[in-house]
Amino acid sequence: MKRFTVRKVAVLGAGVMGAQIAAHLVNVRVPVVLFDLPAKPESGPKNGIVLKAVENLKKMKPAPLGVPEDAAFIEPANYDDDLGKLAECDLVIEAIAERMDWKVDLYKRIAGAVAPHAILASNTSGLSITALSQALPEEIRARFCGIHFFNPPRYMALVELIAAPTTDATIIDQLETFVTTSLGKSVVRAKDTPNFIANRVGIAGMLATMKEAENFGLTYDVVDDLTGKKLGRASSGTFRTADVVGLDTMAHVIRTLQDNLGPDKSNDPFYASYATPAALTTLMNAGALGQKTGAGFYKKVGKDILRFDAAKGDYVPGGGKADEIVARILKKPSAERLKLLHDSTNPQAQFLWAILRDGFHYAAVHLADIAESARDVDFAMRWGFGLQQGPFELWQSAGWKQVAEWVKADIDAGKALSSAPLPGWVFDGPVAENGGVHSAQGSWSAAESRWVAPSPLPVYERQRFRESLAGAGAPNPLESGTEVYRNADIRVWTLDGEVLIASITSKLHLISPAVTEGLAKAIELAESDYQGLVIWSPDDVFSAGANLEALMPVFMKSGAAGIAPEVKKLQDAMLRMRYASVPVVAALRGIALGGGCEVAIHAARRVAAMESYMGFVEVGVGLIPAGGGLAYVARRAAESAAAGGANTDLFPFLKEPFTSAAMAKVGTSALENRKLGYLLPSDVIVAHKDELLHVAIGEAKAMAAAGYRPPLRVRFPVAGRTAIATIKAQLANLRDGGFASKHDYEVSSRIADTLCGGDVDGGSLVTEEYVMALERKHFCELLTHPKTQERIMGMLQTGKPVRN
Template identity: 65%
Template sequence: MTFVKEHVMPTTHLIRRVAVLGAGVMGAQIAAHLVNLGVPVRLFDLPSDGAEPSRIAQQAIERLKQLKPAPLALPELAAQIVPANYAEHLPLLADCDLVIEAIAERLDWKQALYAQIGPWVAPGAIVASNTSGLSITALGEALPAALRPRFCGIHFFNPPRYMPLVELIPTPATEPAVLDALETFLTRALGKGVVRARDTPNFIANRIGVAGMLSTMHHAQRLGLGFDVVDDLTGKKLGRASSGTFRTADVVGLDTLAHVVRTLQAQLPDDPLAAHFAVPAVVETLLARGALGQKSGAGFYRKSGRVIQQFDPASQDYAPSGAKAEPFIDHILKRPAPERLRLLRESSHPQAQFLWAVLRDGFHDAALNLAAIAESARDVDLAMRWGFGMKQGPFELWQEAGWTPVAEWVAQDIAQGQALCATPLPAWVFSGPVAEAGGVHAEGGSWSASRGAFVPRRHLPVYERHLFPERVRGEGGAQPLASGVEEFRNKEVRVWSLDGEVLIASITAKLHLISPDVTAGLLRAVEIAEERYRALVIWSPDDVFSAGANLEALMPVFMAQGPAGVEPVEKALQDLMMRLRYAQVPTVAAVRGLALGGGCELAVHCTQRVVTLESYVGLVEVGVGLLPGAGGLTYLARRAAELAAAAPGVDLLHFLKTSFQAVAMATVSTSALEARRLGYVLPSDVIVPHRDELLCVALSQAQALAAASYRPPLPVRFAVAGRDAAATLEASLVGMRDGGLITEHDRHIAHAIADVLCGGDVPAGTLVTEDYLLALERRHFCALIAHPKTHDRILGLLQTGKPLRN
């Protein structure tokens, strides 16, 4: 097997401020993501007449507050984007270290703008175009010669806040160090997954992804499948984005899709699949009607009241949607990959034929274009994961299903005229290193068709912080739950260390739900950490910190013993929270993704939190008819008392209102920044842009706390707001109940929440302990779990996965 060693380049370019040129959908949202992560940004557009010359940029900034999904982590961050216009403010480019052009996809317009900005760009600044497919080399020709070594493509995917992928595309003149510096910035500062693409039309993800969409639409029409059935087949069941194909097209915009297809059509006339590079007739029909997709309110789908309708090409009107895949197809799709693909190929059912055809065309297209569009198969697979929401890229699935058998099936279909084109698979598929390795991904490298060798990942310093980076199947590498030195393990917790100094506790249960086994495992982790480690980090290698308590494990206890049996389980969970808070070593919660209910309580009781931006945190027990019973309300009451003590003259009730509303309405933060506002993340906690850096930063924070001679806080008594404040909080929900926004049972739970937050039936200012409030929590929790309506909510959630509001 041949491997090629990568050259390591320095990354010293400091990006302090960014200019975004173009306040359209993409430009404004790129600016939003920059300010989400604290990067100062100026948003430029054309000048306007009148008193507000930068009105176009200002209006774009205001629109960011209304967009869904929200480009801004907090609406008020819009004020951090500075509006500007090309007539007055080009001198401001002098203090920008990165200039991102994101205007309309017109080569002549972009080149004209480059000529305009060229004299104002700072020496050493990087200039990049956010084009989805135009030639980067052609664009760079409009720049002054001195700027061309610092110019490249920087293709964000829509929406920029949520889609991980950014493609970097060099020209022949681009300095390698510029790409390294940009890749470092995008990864560390913006949390992006970076793939370097060749300067070919539509680069990697759109080249493969749009060809896949065209193939899907072709086979759907050929086999007479409805849009709704296709979306069900090509969504999560196929390991792809839940929006499937046609709904994804609506989200992207049918005009945008058509533009990308026409780019392929115009620039790749000799591509083997060129005959299929045409805008589908149904898309042309919808465009002619002004149905551009989600942004116009109608596309392949439209919403009529609460009903989702789909376009019917036969009647040229909208009709009901909601059809699903056949159950036996669902069964096939749950089988292991080798069996799954074989069964799909052998079945005569149209839905099975459709899926095999779509997968086969994807394998065929990826193999034919690999040499031209990407350095290696890894770049293709990661681009499709990060840019199109696939769980596996095409090469990964092919390799998992059996490289040679699948290649032979594809070759047979090509020979029989069943594939989209007659071009045979490349020779490297069947012989040489790939065939010998059983695929394009091997331990230490992925296949580069252009270099005829397996090549490893780039070794930039930024990636040294990614202790367990996202890997493609077959690549190998250390697995987090099998690495380090294991100190303890039970059915649902692994306790281990990488360095012998900081202990790591990883919850392995599904959704990291907290059961008695998890409670026992984490308690043991605290004990081990205090015995022979400097600190403890709670971290798990996926996008769930913990989705809360395991109600399925709790219900049998309740059914057998009633509330009396539940009380000691809750007490044990509360004891864990207090052990984390008062441990003799610092405890750090490394939060990524969901931290709900008990997961939120677990995080807030640690010494510190290190949180990724896309973390969704909240106390949501109201949804199952309960209140937070593992110290969450006690934490909020204590925190409010601390804030009130630091703000003389401000009533304690002021600091409880937001917490009460959040818990009573089961509010979940939409970002780590909102979690900070809700009090679940503190100002002293660290927010990390890239999820693969989370563990490294958490370990560093734990070491820093230990190095600073950490001592746990001393237990103290603190003031509570008392019975009158509880009545005031509860009264704030009466109007919502009377208006039908909440149920009477919701109000009943809110009464219990207010009682705990305010310290029970005591006068304002009464000093209490955490133990006192924890006992009050338990009493209300056990009373609620015995309530018939709570019982119905819990069973409803366990049976349907959806909350019941009774």
């Protein structure tokens, strides 16, 4: 396949989705031009609509931009003056309002300006791609398709690609490759049916949930507690999700189902279930459109969250929760869980069985029409709606045949949303023999009556352990390759015999003495027989920090004096990593906090996913970083100051790192982590999390091939006692003004003492070991402080920081 090079992208439409798509393109360093209508002369600049949208990006939560100042890289444009800029763009994404007539008019306007090689794609949530293609000249139709981002585009993994009959297959392949590697998205190819896959199944599921909630007399808050994390779904549940999406947006998607699937049950046997819920209509008529208007199914008044009561037509106190017995059922393995829900007489349990049954029924009946295979349905629901398991995946895990019989019985008894029978392939043939739709051969295609393997596009060769589904027989990363060493909390292994991989296996990948020992052993083995070492784990936690619980027995027996040697071992391991004779590469995604951040910064290089969250958070438990983190910051400050001249004052280079450590500031993207100094300009940011291992191994090999040598050990200047006094004076003002507690002052003062090198003259030359000794001293002394012990116990018991 010829490489599709994207030098610049145009986004048409600066509304909520268009502006956020542009923001994500900037995040991954793709130049973008954002178009909208010209503003009226009396309204200010002609690009005023776009300029306002770009300014709003800086204020939105969750943040669409990795760092707010990157908004400046979005180039504003309007359709009157700037259509010529489309010729510079290799990809044009139309993202205006979901109106067929408006989109058609825009296509007519831009068609002549689109570059002859460029792909034109519509970001529609459900309009017909085939119908839209008819509005384009024939020479563009082969390069036109649908591209459906989910909101918010930065955070939601799913992108649906939809071809029209006239779309060139190569175009879709090229776009999937770009969206995967460059944008970091997970692609599902959908058929051109109303609302495609995720919204078709997801909105039908939300409507079914609302219907069943009414049937069982459950309030919105109870339903959301039942259908959130407890059920393995997005924490917002059902009704809160509707508020976040926007009730008007949800109503539009519902209308797409109503308008395109028709009242004829032969067209869609679930058509009756697409009726707009009465409460939704009531709220929309009142202008309560959800989160964006401040009221929807929920309304926040002060600190209180109220829920809408449809019977009263008003808001009442919320906070209802699932029954404890049902909450316990939901913690069971899938087979036991579904049996208990199916058999229970508890209304909440009956409700949950009903919505799961409705989901299984709907997905099975529509599989042949909406998707190439069951894999696409399950991934669409995972990536687009936040489900831990898609409907088919859960069904298969719970016992295919038994669940199918339960669903059939409910259909026959008239309990289901439709009388349509389950398809024949559910009970007979390969699926029934396999015990589900996912197998080592592939996933079941109901339309073609065969197993369909995952996409063979070359881009997926970059995903060493591609995301898979239960039942598909994919290899477990932590049981793959050749194991070289293992202890209780770390596995050291290799895929190719050239680069060693260290995977921390403890809960949340917490750093215990066993992890420290394992990292040291991994470095020793790598130096002996391998080109390099990669630290990587196959989930969204690099490391949540030190395992304080594992150190408690030592502390109880020997006090702080017993902890000091363990801290010294961790510090020695950090220096061993920094000065290893082979490159050590930290491949991180998700959280790298406290000790996890310290491991990452001591590697020779970091390869980080865009969604990486790094920072020193030890103050939350009344401690200071003691795995070499403050020594690293002190050294980096000296290096930065030296770059500015021999006599440059160190203090300005310590202010922001001190504040970050004292306030437990966490970088909220790889871009912000680079700004905060946790990532360096030489580090690599990877858009797709599943490409991390591939890129990290490649980096290790490239560094080795270039003749890697570790940095030289040097002494560096510290700011000394004068800088400590300055920082402590500022801290005293915060304490005396009530903005910090006495213990906050105590902990922060010790951070300042360590960063500035202790009681020495400014400019004194020290070693990393010297600063680490200060870290160790203050860490161990704080361990004996009652306020620190309160914070540690509170964190261990509740998982939340204690304010004292």
